[in-house]
Amino acid sequence: MAEAKKLGGAGLRGQVAGVTSLCTVGQSGAGLTYRGYDISDLADHAQFEEVAYLLLRGKLPNRQELEDYKKKLVSMRELPYAVKSVLEHIPKDAHPMDVMRTGCSMLGNLETETDFSQQDDKIDRMLALFPAIITYWYRFAHEGVRIDTASDVDSIGGHFLELLHGKKPSELHERVMNVSLILYAEHEFNASTFTARVCASTLSDIHSCVTGAIGTLRGPLHGGANEAAMALIQKFQTPDEAEKGLLGMLERKEKIMGFGHAIYRESDPRNAIIKKWSEELAKEVGDTVLYPVSVRCEEVMWREKKLFCNADFFHASAYHFMGIPTELFTPIFVMSRVSGWTAHVKEQRENNRIIRPSADYDGPADSKWVPIDERP
Ligand SMILES: CC(=O)SCCNC(=O)CCNC(=O)[C@H](O)C(C)(C)COP(=O)(O)OP(=O)(O)OC[C@H]1O[C@@H](n2cnc3c(N)ncnc32)[C@H](O)[C@@H]1OP(=O)(O)O
Numbered sequence: 001m002a003e004a005k006k007l008g009g010a011g012l013r014g015q016v017a018g019v020t021s022l023c024t025v026g027q028s029g030a031g032l033t034y035r036g037y038d039i040s041d042l043a044d045h046a047q048f049e050e051v052a053y054l055l056l057r058g059k060l061p062n063r064q065e066l067e068d069y070k071k072k073l074v075s076m077r078e079l080p081y082a083v084k085s086v087l088e089h090i091p092k093d094a095h096p097m098d099v100m101r102t103g104c105s106m107l108g109n110l111e112t113e114t115d116f117s118q119q120d121d122k123i124d125r126m127l128a129l130f131p132a133i134i135t136y137w138y139r140f141a142h143e144g145v146r147i148d149t150a151s152d153v154d155s156i157g158g159h160f161l162e163l164l165h166g167k168k169p170s171e172l173h174e175r176v177m178n179v180s181l182i183l184y185a186e187h188e189f190n191a192s193t194f195t196a197r198v199c200a201s202t203l204s205d206i207h208s209c210v211t212g213a214i215g216t217l218r219g220p221l222h223g224g225a226n227e228a229a230m231a232l233i234q235k236f237q238t239p240d241e242a243e244k245g246l247l248g249m250l251e252r253k254e255k256i257m258g259f260g261h262a263i264y265r266e267s268d269p270r271n272a273i274i275k276k277w278s279e280e281l282a283k284e285v286g287d288t289v290l291y292p293v294s295v296r297c298e299e300v301m302w303r304e305k306k307l308f309c310n311a312d313f314f315h316a317s318a319y320h321f322m323g324i325p326t327e328l329f330t331p332i333f334v335m336s337r338v339s340g341w342t343a344h345v346k347e348q349r350e351n352n353r354i355i356r357p358s359a360d361y362d363g364p365a366d367s368k369w370v371p372i373d374e375r376p
């Protein structure tokens, strides 16, 4: 059982900043629940769209509701011409998270939320469009093709893979994407979600809340860690090399991306789930390097520092085995977490007070005004 960590110190750690009925982290069972449902049950049995519905509408959908919801999302996959045009102007070497941020923001210019009664439709449109935003840009910038963003695959994860690779994904790959999107969907008051809630608390529009959250997720201490984890494991050819490399990094006090967590103390319950799928994918592609290297990294970090893999670490190899370019790893996180962010925006709006904490001042006191020409 993942235990709650003793929390305190800087970074608002351990301070309650609001109330939520969406998620618990590190409190009970496997340590992560969405509206009371354990993450391992959701990952084993649910579809991502079912989980998005649960977060956004407050209950699991029945069969008809889920079918209608998926149909609605599929019907919203067409990218507006103006978004395509903006995406075509973004350079090939841009950071894909910047592409997501711009795509989301541009959508907010074209399909502005002018009244909160529109929030559900705006949210569903983002869920439906985010795979198209990133893959349209990626394939145009890298291959010079303008892809058709409609596809027959009705799951968001499968749709993303089809747009990226230009062919229907295998059942296994669609399943792993589904699990991955479920694992990344929601995580209480993490930094990007808190950003979204702060923005929502000013009564701003939904696209601004999500655009800000994307910018926050981009950093390597948060969502960007899955890409950094990939860069790390790719440096090593064997588990022994990985062990030696990690020991050196630890000695130099370097941060090892994909390890540790702000709340969990002994494990991140999402890790065991994605690790299992990474192992299965490794068998499928006949990998004898990346997966064993990743396992050794996990062993060394626990043995040396009692640091455990967070959700990001085994996502790196899993995504790689499915042929996903490393720079698209964090945008996948966005495709999923938009469900959690926007569920929090809705919750914030339901019982809002502007979020405005205080600071302890430690600057100079009684500074005397000096005219500009007299300053040193
Ligand atoms: C989906 C997600 O966003 S999960 C998080 C993804 N981020 C990463 O993987 C980045 C690497 N990990 C980290 O930087 C951190 O563990 C964070 C940002 C996730 C959490 O930060 P904190 O809450 O400050 O960590 P915590 O209080 O547990 O740190 C305790 C000590 O362990 C060290 N530590 C924590 N994580 C790591 C790491 N991955 N590698 C090396 N040392 C680490 C800290 O530097 C700190 O040492 P210090 O006391 O000498 O300063």
Ligand SMILES: O=C([O-])CC(=O)C(=O)O
Binding pocket: 184, 186, 187, 189, 190, 191, 222, 262, 263, 310, 311
């Ligand atoms: O909760 C956090 O601080 C980071 C995290 O794991 C997430 O957002 O999924």
